[in-house]
Amino acid sequence: MALGKDYVGQDCSLSRALELLGERWTLLVVQNALYGVRRFSDFQVRLDIPKAVLSDRLAHLIEGGVMRKSQYQTAPPRYEYLLTDAGIELWPVIFAIGVWSRRNLGGEPPRLFRHAECGTDLVPSGDCPKCGPIEPAEVEMYPGPGPKRMDPVSRAMNRPRRLLEPVIPEQ
Amino acid sequence: MALGKDYVGQDCSLSRALELLGERWTLLVVQNALYGVRRFSDFQVRLDIPKAVLSDRLAHLIEGGVMRKSQYQTAPPRYEYLLTDAGIELWPVIFAIGVWSRRNLGGEPPRLFRHAECGTDLVPSGDCPKCGPIEPAEVEMYPGPGPKRMDPVSRAMNRPRRLLEPVIPEQ
DNA sequence: CTACCCCGGTTCAATGAACGAACCGACACT
């Protein structure tokens, strides 16, 4: 999507954002990164995405300044994929789409979000109703009533935890 | 994207929303509907989108309850495409992506948004800083410094006007 | 009456993207 045959000629910010974020899987990758997924193989397990596509999407996100690649061991060289500040700023977008989806498409949420400090669930704007606007790192996710995946990565994510806190699948 | 090879197995609201909204062009169609575009040919002129794709996307949006088709003349039968309430509720999502894009990808905005009643520009959350949360119908768009398309539909959109107010290209 | 235009589409061949299976290289462990 990002080469040549884009949303050329569009004059709005939305089209520029969609060239980067509008490809299939991309927003789900960012969402999982917010949820703490960092490793190539963990994204792959959680998303059931072809490796070639994941590789392509991560490359585009890095190119676009949304994620960055960081080496976490040298022998053999291994990398993890982290959100940049620009990427973390996508939290309101992802939360807003989730809110819209639950209101308008229905379905039980597998995860809920509350302000870690005071335990109050976030309102649709993404703010804490008691404390006002909060950072993604102040948000705690905890299991909701909806169905959950049972792969090791998802299971590690089903414990209450803050956004951006690294997911460590057991074994 | 919406048939068979979807984001099956994903457990989150985001993936359900993306099955409907994540296809190429779809969010741009919704955005233009919020900006007042209603007719098939006007979407087509504004977006430079293949007719077959536009037809497909409108059908999916109707199926998903985001838009509805309304007859505006009988001989010959002509239809316009309107947002449902669910569709109008996508305004915060679209505004949030636009805000993110301007902050993180740069570029001059061709359009700015203010509260129609008091004339104050909206804050990133989409609220009016003086009056608090407001409805999309209370938002007025007006030309910003960025480049603008010059097709008849876009030209009609470059005058200050409220969201959802129908665009009527001259001629 | 005829020709042409507008609107809202559909059809079709060519191109490009996504999928999934197979493979690979570096290293660790047994």
Next chain:
DNA sequence: AGTGTCGGTTCGTTCATTGAACCGGGGTAG
């Protein structure tokens, strides 16, 4: 020496997008 893990790449098949051509109902100008 063989097996396993991580982070990929390669490749043939399938699916989606594109742009051009076509179409039909009706209005309008000559």
